[in-house]
Amino acid sequence: MESVERLFEFATQLLKDTFGFKTFRPAQEAVLKNLFAGKDTLALLPTGGGKSICYQIPALVLPGTCVVVSPLLALMKDQVDNLCENGVAAAALNSQVSKEEAFEIRQKAMRGELKLLYLSPERIQYELDHLLLRMEISLFAIDEAHCISQWGHDFRPEYSQLHALRERFPKTPLIALTATADSVTRKDIQTQLSIPPENVVLSSFDRPNLSLTVKLNYRKREKLNEIEKFIGKHKRQSGIVYCLSRRSTETVATELRNRGIPAKAYHAGLESAERIEIQEDFLNDRTQVICATTAFGMGIDKPDIRFVIHYNTPKNMEGYYQEIGRAGRDGLPSDTLLFYSDSDMVQLAKFAEESGEKDLQIEKLHRIEHYATSPICRRRILLSYFGEAFDHDCGNCDICKNPPQRFDGTILAQKALSAIVRTRQIENSHMIVDILRGKRSTELLEKHYDKIKTYGVGKTTPPAKWNAYLMQLVHLGVIEKSYAQDQHLSMTPYGWEILRGEKKLELALVRETESTPSKSLRTPKLATNDDDKLFQALRLLRLELAQKENVPAYVIFNDKVLTEIVAQKPTSLEDFAEIPGIGTFKCKKYGQIFVKEICRML
Structure with missing residues (x-):
């Protein structure tokens, strides 16, 4: 087998050619070197921290097919769309695929024509005795690995059977990835998948581009007024409003529409076809705001969500962190707003009392309470919860902007x-x-x-x-x-x-009563009015290309790439290829079209 350094050198070249980035982040480098050495690895990277690169690049480097276990159909589709747009052979086997398509995908997998194959945890149990035995498998990747643990905030019983992969394919390297696992959940994942402590790669959970704001005990009308003002600072930008119940998603969506904000409700009570349509409208920027229960978003990889609002208090820090993490995945400034209320806490405490893990859930609820009501930098509290000491205030939360004595x-x-x-x-x-x-x-x-x-x-x-x-x-x-x-x-x-x-x-200083902090919103600004016009022109061009390809606009190029294009204004294919996030395949496919539009606008 080739040396780890040689494989890593090849991986770095593929990163530039395929995804348009010149170097790996430190945590990504550590993960890749582990996998190239044949070591099973647990990778804990923040949302937007480049988790998918940790298995997609090894899939391209190693002979055979990488089998990815993914929990949601939307997540599979999004990943496959992105990979295909970058010229990578990828497919997903799930309930949305016809029998004819499934047959063709299976044939391609057995012939070794796919570099990545996505399966649900339910599907993989069946394929253990069928398709997987007839494939050359380079790597197993278990995405959203916190679903394995009963202590995780999103436990999925089907995930608990995935230890069978380790038993049936002991020589095939395995990577488990998550953005939301506290120390108890991490240890459980390690135990179930037999991953030794030295093979855990832990990146910082900090998302400095996200502003954090909490508002305490607002009444319904005050909340809606505040949300209207908040969204008003994000014109033409996508966002999610998370609600505690199905009824409140409908109510809030209706109230926002009455105020002229394009909003739709999303929850598990809707018909499957309607949920898919709402999700597609959001992904393709036809709907600005989704009012949703936590059923929405786990499989959403839309990088240009600019704000996340929690209309109700979340039930734990893991869920809250994962949900706010859906904002600003492209690294651009994005805003989060949490409405905390005592009445929500009463309801959530009742749910916790009725759960099978009463003491644990009550304690997790207390941690959300302290996060929302403490006069300490919110980011320090959040990172401390995940075991990360943060020895300075962040400057990008409401507490830091309105510091207590x-x-x-x-x-x-x-x-x-x-x-x-x-x-x-x-x-x-x-x-x-x-x-x-x-x-x-x-x-x-x-x-x-x-x-x-x-x-x-x-x-x-x-x-x-x-x-x-x-x-x-x-x-x-x-x-x-x-x-x-x-x-x-x-x-x-x-x-x-x-x-x-x-x-x-x-x-x-702890006072008898704490005042409700205020917030100043930040929105990504382009340098000049001409830059803004160019950005909007390229955004429209991107949308037209996306409609032809039948993919969301961000799959062509995300907002961060567009912003960089506007900043550098490349007028040749050579210059266009140097923009971070543009790989060789996309440069050949779209470069001339974008360069022509830039030249027209200059």
């Missing part, structure tokens, strides 16, 4: 950290607060915690404030809170540095 919280933090250490990191926040407050509960006295040095050092701080400060320490990555039933607090390396006095820590 802060103080040197080092000594206060050290008091709490000392209590956690002196109780051997096995106690929950309630016990830690009782110790700091000098409370004489039966359990505390039985454990002799009244004898430790930290007992009673925080008497003057009310319990509610201590709880708020402890949550700040969790959000800032100073301590960790377990999902286990006891919900014990434990130290992080960052926490030890603060306890030893090696680092200072600023905390937000």
Whole structure:
């Protein structure tokens, strides 16, 4: 077998030729080198972080066909459309394919004429004993791998059978990919697929192009007024409004249409044909706004969604992160807005109580509550949840734009950290607060915690404030809170540095009531009016080409590529080929058409 470095060199050339990029991101490089060395790998990359490249390029490098397990038909179609537009032989076997088409796809797969074959987790169970035995398989790729774990926010029972791939094809490398997995879910994926810890590639979960804003306890009319203003800043741009129920998707869509905003409702109660039509209208920019339940979006790879609104409070951080992650996948500035309300929390708590994992779901709900109500940089809280310490404020959330009063919280933090250490990191926040407050509960006295040095050092701080400060320490990555039933607090390396006095820590002053923050929206702006005219002309040209090809406009070129074309204004094919995101196949197919239009507009 060729050396890893040689294969990687070939992969880098294919990246430029096929997708128009000169280099891999660090996490992508680590994944590819693992796979070229034959190592099974778990890749955790943020939404928009280039996950598909991690298996699409190895599929082109390695002999045989890459088999991709994908959870949704829309996701398969989108990936196959994109690959075919880049000149890559790809197909999907699913319920939308006719018997004749399925027969032809199977024949191509057996003849080795496909580089990528997409299958649903249900379909792959059948094909284990049929098609897969008759193919040369280069690689297995399991997309949305958090669906494997019962602890994942989107568990799919069919996914839990995928360990059979490892058993039946032990010598074929496997990659599992996800953008939303906390530490518990990650470990479960590793266990089920037998992926060793050293083969986990973890990229930053940060999406700096997304602005984060939360608004607290707005009434219905106030919400709709705010949404109308928010969407008004995004003229001709696509967005999603997520709602908690089917009824609210219909209500919100109707209200927005009454206000002159093209909006449609999408939920699982609609007929399949109607759902597909609504989705196609959104993908092809015929509908600006989709008001949807979380049934919408998991399979959507539309890169130019400029805003995501949560009309209701999400039930957990994983789902929230995945849903806001559908905005700005092209890397351009995009906005998110979450409406948090106590009434939503009451309803979600009821759902959690009725679930099979009551304690876990309640705890996850608490983390959303603290994200929405805490006076700390939202991005720091979000990244901390996924195990990533972020040691500075982001400057792109409502808290950072309207910062609360802060103080040197080092000594206060050290008091709490000392209590956690002196109780051997096995106690929950309630016990830690009782110790700091000098409370004489039966359990505390039985454990002799009244004898430790930290007992009673925080008497003057009310319990509610201590709880708020402890949550700040969790959000800032100073301590960790377990999902286990006891919900014990434990130290992080960052926490030890603060306890030893090696680092200072600023905390937000907890007041009796927090004011609702405001928000300034950012929209991607082009340099000049002439640039804007050129962008709109190229956008129209892109739409005409997309209609001829019967694919969404972004499959031709996404907004980021169009913006770069406008900035560089290439007037020759050679210059056009140098635009990031334009591969050799697309340059030959569309280059002359776009160059001609640019020359006409200049």
